Amino acid sequence: MSEQLEVTVRTQCFKCGGSGLIVNWLCHNGAATICNDCNGNGYTTLEYIPFTGIKETKGIKRVFYSNEFQHVYTGKHTLHNGKTLDFSQFGCTYEEWRNGIKPIPLPKRNQTGINNPKPCPKRGTTVVDPKEERLD
């Protein structure tokens, strides 16, 4: 495993524009206050790990596009609706994916016997009606 070196860089403070000072409606006749975001330094620090190439994930056999609430398997699996779906006919192997092959998309939910999730009116998120069949 290669060592991941974290890089720290100084970035110009967004709040004060690098001046270290804030001049606003509370400041009169040339008075200023010291920026609280950067303590008057004019910069903040950003720490990150540079991307050096995609990392290998151990134990992965097949790769699929992400479908919301879609469980994925590597071979045949019986769904809650009693239908069997052979997941090995979709997606691609991890090796293929590592070599740039694009996965074969899974069938749409309504093609596998599951209704499309409905948007939740309260939270604006998508929920699956528990009375409807689930694909898992």
Ligand SMILES: [Zn+2]
């Ligand atoms: Zn600042």
